[in-house]
Structures are given as C-alpha cells and as structure tokens.
Amino acid sequence: MIDKQFLIDFEYGIKEIYEAGKIPAPIHLSGGNEEQLIEIFEDVNKDDWVFSSWRNHYHALLHEVPADKLRIMIIRGKSMSLYSEKPKFYSSSIVGGIIPIAVGTAKAQKLNGSKNKTWCFVGDMTFETGIFYEAHKYVRNHDLQFVVEDNGLSTNTPTNKTWGGSRDIPEDIIYYKYERGYPHHGTGNWILF
Amino acid sequence: MKYKDELIRSMEWLSEKEDTIFMGQSVLYSGNAIYNTLNTLPEEKRLELPVFEEIQMGMSTGMALEGLVPISCFPRFDFLLRCMDSLVNHLDKIQEMTEYNFTPKVIIRTSIGSTSPLNGGIQHTQDYTQVMRDILNEINVVLLNEPEEIFPAFEKAYYRQGSTLLIEHGDYYNEK
Numbered sequence A: 001m002i003d004k005q006f007l008i009d010f011e012y013g014i015k016e017i018y019e020a021g022k023i024p025a026p027i028h029l030s031g032g033n034e035e036q037l038i039e040i041f042e043d044v045n046k047d048d049w050v051f052s053s054w055r056n057h058y059h060a061l062l063h064e065v066p067a068d069k070l071r072i073m074i075i076r077g078k079s080m081s082l083y084s085e086k087p088k089f090y091s092s093s094i095v096g097g098i099i100p101i102a103v104g105t106a107k108a109q110k111l112n113g114s115k116n117k118t119w120c121f122v123g124d125m126t127f128e129t130g131i132f133y134e135a136h137k138y139v140r141n142h143d144l145q146f147v148v149e150d151n152g153l154s155t156n157t158p159t160n161k162t163w164g165g166s167r168d169i170p171e172d173i174i175y176y177k178y179e180r181g182y183p184h185h186g187t188g189n190w191i192l193f
Numbered sequence B: 001m002k003y004k005d006e007l008i009r010s011m012e013w014l015s016e017k018e019d020t021i022f023m024g025q026s027v028l029y030s031g032n033a034i035y036n037t038l039n040t041l042p043e044e045k046r047l048e049l050p051v052f053e054e055i056q057m058g059m060s061t062g063m064a065l066e067g068l069v070p071i072s073c074f075p076r077f078d079f080l081l082r083c084m085d086s087l088v089n090h091l092d093k094i095q096e097m098t099e100y101n102f103t104p105k106v107i108i109r110t111s112i113g114s115t116s117p118l119n120g121g122i123q124h125t126q127d128y129t130q131v132m133r134d135i136l137n138e139i140n141v142v143l144l145n146e147p148e149e150i151f152p153a154f155e156k157a158y159y160r161q162g163s164t165l166l167i168e169h170g171d172y173y174n175e176k
Helices: A004-019 A034-043 A057-062 A067-075 A098-111 A130-141 A159-163 B003-015 B033-037 B053-065 B077-091 B129-135 B147-159
Strands: A049-052 A089-091 A118-123 A144-150 A174-177 B020-024 B046-048 B069-074 B107-112 B140-143 B164-169
Touching: A004 A034, A004 A057, A004 A067, A034 A057, A049 A057, A049 A098, A057 A067, A057 A089, A089 A098, A098 A118, A098 A130, A098 A144, A098 B053, A098 B077, A130 A144, A130 B053, B003 B020, B003 B033, B003 B069, B003 B147, B020 B053, B033 B107, B053 B069, B053 B077, B069 B077, B077 B107, B107 B147, B129 B140, B129 B164, B140 B147, B147 B164
Parallel strands: A049 A089, A049 A118, A118 A144, A144 A174, B020 B046, B020 B069, B069 B107, B107 B164, B140 B164
Antiparallel strands: none
C-alpha cells in the first residue's frame, strides 16, 4: 500500500543516495503533491497507460512500478526517463513530447475496443504549449485523461508571468496546484562527484 | 510494374495485415499523390487526420506501443520537418531510452515533391534524405529509387523490429 509517507520516504532515500554522489545523472524529485496524486491514482487502473515527464517518480510508484526496480533505475541514471512495460509507463524529458504519444495509445485503445485508458501528467508550462492545445482538441472524444500539475514554475521560470497571465482550465482536465518540495533538479545542496 | 503500381501493390499487401492502419492527411480524401496509392484500400483501414504533423508522428508511436503498425503518411518531405521532435527525440530514441524493451514499429511514408509537369517550388520539393540518415539512429531510412525496390522495402519494414522511413520520388510516379 503506497501512502503519503511511503512516497516522501522514497524520495528522501533518493536524495541521500544522490548527495552521496552515487547517481551519475540529474534527478528530479517529487514533493508537495502526495495527497493530490494518491487521490487521482485511485481511478487509474493497473492496465492503463500512464505518461509522465522528468518529474516522474511519484507517478511511477503510484502506478505500481516496484519501488526497488525504480530505485535501481534511478541509480543507473534513468530518473529522467523511467519506463515500464507492465504496468505501462513511459516518461520523457522533452517538454510536451509525451503528449502526442499518449494521444496514440488512447486512440489505439479506442480502435481496439479496450476498456483501458491513457493518463497524461503534464506541468503548467506544458499545459500552455501549442501541442497541448492541438492534442486536447483532438482527444475530447477519446479516452485520454490529462492531468495538469501546476507548481507555477517551469524550471525556475514563472509560467504565468512569461505568458502574461493564465487561462481558464477546461472542465475535462484534472487540475491541481501545489508548491514543489524540491528544486527543479537535484536536492538544493552542492554535491561532489 | 511501374513505380506507382509497385506502391499500390505494397499498400494493398500491407492492408491485408490485421495490425496495420494507414493514417495522415489525404488517406481517405483526395488531395495528394500518396492518396492515389491508397484509394483501393478498405475505408476502415484508413484514418484521416487533421494537419498536425507533430501529433501525427507521436500518435503513430503511441499506436505502435499498443500493438498496431501505423503506415503514417506525410505527403511531402518538406512537411515531415514539422514533426521533428516526435520523430527525432522520441520515436528514434525510444528503444535506447527503454533499454530495448519498447520497439514500436511505425512505417513512415513521405515523398520528394515532384518538379514536373508542375514545380511546387523550394518549399515543396526538397530532398532531406541525407539529413535524415545523419540525424536518425534507430529508424531505418530507405530511398526508393527504382520500382523493383519498392515492394521488398515495405515487406522488410513490416517484418523488421523498429521503425522505417521510406522516401518516394514524386516525379517517378509518372516517369518510371
């Protein structure tokens, strides 16, 4: 059973390994959105597709990718591109890159008559990109659920400030705000490798 | 057989496979040369899409992850440049990123725009074959120069693991 403390402890464990200089690649730790994600994942089925970005540890854990397997992958430098065949999980560290792929799995699920869904988790800056607009317009009648996780920042760039304001949130999107618990990447401490 | 006839033969052969689907703009409605190689196929095998190349390419990748074999059609090479992130950063890198656990099979069709009898001009007739060979690592790039090369190339694209970009010559539809 994955609860809030399990998620926090997992990331804290990764933080310690990283600060010991044992992870030879960037890490993007999650934090501050445990309760929102636990609630959302109550509706995610084990055979659904889940797509995430560079900040993906919580999504993978909540989709029941085994924690030990994830930890090993992260130590091998895969934090930014975690994946799993079963359960179906894929992540990319290019802004917006997962969106068209998620459109495709959702379309194929529909064409194949599958009851499974696709879930695509994006941040607030990705939500504002053109590719999100196009994809959202196209998939309104497909089984693709977008989840927008708004921490107000893209790396450290304030999203609303650069766009000159915010926009209305479409009703068919799951949207929540949170304050991130860790910096964009790393842990906030100087590491000697 | 002639160049265009070999393309039609290849498409008809692919359409007999249960897992294939033909997708893009003008696969179901006329509007470009590639349409004329698809219009004998069953309508239910063809998925007409809006013009959104970046999504089309990523969508092809996603559909392939779910077990389909998309034949994703981009009428001109110039238009394919509109989907470079989905093509180069994702479809072409997904095998290495997933340590060869994900090997989506997408068959990409595009064409060097014809110059005769009408010349489409500099934005519609470019040949980026070498650029693609230089930039793509996992996707096999095949230039279809002769009619007899066409069917074996599509047959190989269907049976090999991973994805293939097949480049046609628009001018050869009439010349060869």
